[in-house]
Amino acid sequence: MSDARPRQWRVHVQGWLLLLPAAVLLVVFTHFPVAATLYHSFFSNPKPGRAAVWVGADNYRAMVEDPVFWQVVGNNVWFAAGTIPVSMALALLMAIWVNGRIKGRALLRLAFFTPTVLPMIAVANIWLFFYTPGYGLLEQLTGLVGLPSHNWLGSRETALGCLVVVTVWKEAGFFMIFYLAALQSLSPQLGEAAALMGAGPWYFFRRVTFPLLMPTTLFVLVNAVINSFRLVDHIVVMTKGGPDNTTALLLYYIYDVGFKFWDQAYAAALTLVLLVILAAVALGQFLLLDRRVHYQ
Amino acid sequence: MTRALETAGAWLLGVLWALPLAYAVWTRLPPGRVLDALCPRRALTLENFAKAWAAAPFARYFVNTTLLVAMILAVQLVLCTLAAYAFAVSRSRGARPRSCWCWSSS
Secondary structure (H helix, E strand, O other): OOOHHHHHHHHHHHHHHHHHHHHHHHHHHHHHHHHHHHHHOOEOOOEOOEOOOEOOOHHHHHHHOOHHHHHHHHHHHHHHHHHHHHHHHHHHHHHHHHHOOOOOHHHHHHHHHHHHHOOHHHHHHHHHHHHOOOOOHHHHHHHHHOOOOOOOOOOOOOHHHHHHHHHHHHHHHHHHHHHHHHHHHOOHHHHHHHHHOOOOHHHHHHHHHHHHOHHHHHHHHHHHHHHHHOOOHHHHHHOOOOOOOOOOOHHHHHHHHHHOOOOHHHHHHHHHHHHHHHHHHHHHHHHOHHHHOOOO | OHHHHHHHHHHHHHHHHHHHHHHHHHHOOOOOOHHHHHOOOOOOOOHHHHHHHHHOOHHHHHHHHHHHHHHHHHHHHHHHHHHHHHHHHOOOOOHHHHHHHHHOOO
């Protein structure tokens, strides 16, 4: 009895010492900046000769009345709705294909994975060339069919859709890797048993494979949501948020406000909103969905 | 029948996914101006790649990248192994919230 307590205490100290190096980096470069952002979002924007003063919730009030902010939030929701389901479904389809016995499996894996390896900026430049009005690849194809010329990235109706296509293309192969790893860890006996019982492939997928893949699906979903809210590279290269803010996503808008308009106080408030969204998504998915997910 | 259909679908998607990169390489092969890329029948040359290679000290960039990645990986492996071991061994009630908290930064 008198012995147990010191030993337990020593285990705790050891545990915290093991965590210490990672924790220090996290606190200095992640948690302290978050706290500082929260603090600065309650002050006015400092200017030369005029220090920041406490303004309370004024930055947030301005945000609620800022039509561009709401447009950007709407854009981001549409962007997420357009990219996440499609890229996840394609990833699962790709994984099932290249997991089975298909002709040229290695080559297909390579093809699907190629976009992931390429740097974002290079990818954006390639697609920029596709969408170029006049002589881009897309224009040449539509020109062959006899369709009129269209400025894909330059018109309000199609610009965001073009970005969605690029993102789906970029991310599907990356998510495929996770699904492929999960599929390969499934026991082949399951398939044999199902075949003995006379289950069709679709039934087997719906009742056996897909439920067993749920942990992977959750992981991919969390990553997909987070990615869709922090995408910025493509926009910088391809549209710069235009035309008329139709392709400005949250993170890009924060960059604009903070480092082009130099309204750092408002940018801090916007950053906090983004952080709250991301934290809510992650927490909600872990706490709510976790219970319905089948872990081994 | 379904098998052939599936193979065809997989290959269609594969070609679609590889097309942008293939096209990018293709447009860098012609000897002339950018617009020449539109003409499929032209002399192929590697001259553009040679020019690009000579345009910047890529050997230096390569060394920089390797050094950067090696250092990041070394530090990450040490830090992550320590923290992960602590979480894996710990049976205390706070372990799960704490691991979520670490996860939050990724």
